Amino acid sequence: MTKQVDALILGAGPAGSALAQTLARAGHSVMLADKKHFPRQKPCGEFLSPECRPYLDELGVGMALGKMGVRQISGMNLFAGASVASGRFLRLDSAPHNDAGYAIRREILDMALLEAAADRPEVTWLERHEFQRLVRNSSGEVVGAVLRDPDSRLREIRARITIGADGVHSRVARDLGVQRPSRWLDRFALVARFHGVAPRAAAEVHFVPRAYFAATTVDDGSFHLNLLVDRPALRHKHGDVDAFVREHLQSAPELERRLQGAERIGTWRGIGPLAFSTSQQAWKTVALVGDACGYVDPLTGEGIYFALHGARSLAQAIVESLERPADAAAAMRRYAIRRRREVGPRMILAAAIQRGLRHEAIVRLAVRCLASWPRLCDLLVNVTGDAVHPKDLLLPSFWRDFRRAQRLA
Numbered sequence: 001m002t003k004q005v006d007a008l009i010l011g012a013g014p015a016g017s018a019l020a021q022t023l024a025r026a027g028h029s030v031m032l033a034d035k036k037h038f039p040r041q042k043p044c045g046e047f048l049s050p051e052c053r054p055y056l057d058e059l060g061v062g063m064a065l066g067k068m069g070v071r072q073i074s075g076m077n078l079f080a081g082a083s084v085a086s087g088r089f090l091r092l093d094s095a096p097h098n099d100a101g102y103a104i105r106r107e108i109l110d111m112a113l114l115e116a117a118a119d120r121p122e123v124t125w126l127e128r129h130e131f132q133r134l135v136r137n138s139s140g141e142v143v144g145a146v147l148r149d150p151d152s153r154l155r156e157i158r159a160r161i162t163i164g165a166d167g168v169h170s171r172v173a174r175d176l177g178v179q180r181p182s183r184w185l186d187r188f189a190l191v192a193r194f195h196g197v198a199p200r201a202a203a204e205v206h207f208v209p210r211a212y213f214a215a216t217t218v219d220d221g222s223f224h225l226n227l228l229v230d231r232p233a234l235r236h237k238h239g240d241v242d243a244f245v246r247e248h249l250q251s252a253p254e255l256e257r258r259l260q261g262a263e264r265i266g267t268w269r270g271i272g273p274l275a276f277s278t279s280q281q282a283w284k285t286v287a288l289v290g291d292a293c294g295y296v297d298p299l300t301g302e303g304i305y306f307a308l309h310g311a312r313s314l315a316q317a318i319v320e321s322l323e324r325p326a327d328a329a330a331a332m333r334r335y336a337i338r339r340r341r342e343v344g345p346r347m348i349l350a351a352a353i354q355r356g357l358r359h360e361a362i363v364r365l366a367v368r369c370l371a372s373w374p375r376l377c378d379l380l381v382n383v384t385g386d387a388v389h390p391k392d393l394l395l396p397s398f399w400r401d402f403r404r405a406q407r408l409a
């Protein structure tokens with residue numbers, strides 16, 4: 001049986017749920033489908049850059065997360081060898097919320113966003129419905145998708161617009177033929193939570209040869225640890241993940257010390273490869289959003305911001321195209337352009353940092369310089385914290401604002 005909705009959103013992570021809610025608020029009928037049962041876990045550093053906060057407030061979940069005990073993160077500490085560099089999030093005039101990021105378990109964040117969307121009468125929520133393939137009309141235009149329901153039955157959903165919000169290994173992007181794995185970055189992540197690690201106000205990155213740990217304490221007090229490694233290193237792990245992680249911890253003595261006596265909660269979870277790009281993100285009746293558009297690496301902790309920002313921008317394009325069908329293709333093109341402008345320079349910066357990371361000497365030198373020049377470290381942390389767009393660095397007004405915020409911090 002087929003059913004027609006305004007928008008069919010495939011994937012209920014931050015991008016899909018935020019988009020569903022925004023379209024519903026504009027009065028459009030939405031079907032939101034995810035292959036998983038919620039709340040579900042998602043391998044993630046669980047750190048939200050400060051710039052996510054206005055988006056969460058706009059989606060009506062900011063206050064609820066506050067009540068659930070979301071942890072405020074004051075900045076980022078970078079460790080390499082004996083050097084430690086600390087960067088603080090600064091309250092800028094242009095971004096007054098920027099003095100703290102958030103740390104929260106993904107199952108809590110994603111569930112809050114999903115509930116806020118699914119509570120809307122315009123939204124139909126399809127749990128454990130897995131996207132199989134796009135449906136096209138005789139002119140090749142996408143007109144919906146086929147989903148597999150929990151009883152393994154195939155269900156065709158017709159929609160005026162179909163959206164792939166299905167994450168980094170997007171099957172929708174593959175079906176559209178636009179997904180490209182990175183030719184130079186082949187990263188995998190191992191993720192686990194621990195009890196018994198003293199919390200710190202800042203998130204942490206510990207660089208070790210050809211890998212790094214990212215860590216933060218989240219809302220329930222557990223310590224969330226990610227190890228990011230190149231795939232060839234993983235091939236030699238011989239099945240014992242704890243031993244593999246311990247080996248890397250030997251090059252991160254500060255972190256090794258903090259983990260002494262800590263107890264791992266649950267198993268290590270792995271995900272990868274992580275680096276993908278897409279050659280196109282929007283067409284007249286179909287679009288990609290969030291990680292489905294492409295992702296580099298979690299080092300700069302921007303993925304959730306990209307997802308929320310992308311959802312807001314795509315919602316604007318979809319509303320325009322549903323209300324003025326003659327202008328649909330142009331509206332969707334404008335979304336792709338806006339995304340390129342906002343996310344493109346940040347992705348380039350993230351990729352440049354990743355290239356530098358391959359050389360241990362460069363990493364150690366960079367962290368030493370940042371340690372002895374804290375203002376530069378503040379700047380880096382605020383750019384990767386998303387409040388400062390790389391293009392803002394060319395504006396004298398930004399530098400005035402930045403210097404004032406540093407004086408006040």
Ligand SMILES: Cc1cc2nc3c(=O)[nH]c(=O)nc-3n(C[C@H](O)[C@H](O)[C@H](O)COP(=O)(O)OP(=O)(O)OC[C@H]3O[C@@H](n4cnc5c(N)ncnc54)[C@H](O)[C@@H]3O)c2cc1C
Nearest residue numbers: 011013014015035045047131166167189290291298303304
């Ligand atoms: C190890 C690691 C650490 C990270 N750390 C951070 C961090 O600290 N801060 C940060 O901001 N970002 C981080 N990120 C990135 C962040 O997790 C993503 O950018 C963010 O989750 C993207 O949101 P999304 O909604 O696009 O995709 P996702 O959150 O991945 O959601 C996609 C959804 O689609 C569903 N789905 C997938 N395939 C199908 C299908 N065929 N049919 C139906 N549903 C499907 C999935 O079940 C999932 O629920 C990290 C990523 C990794 C891998």
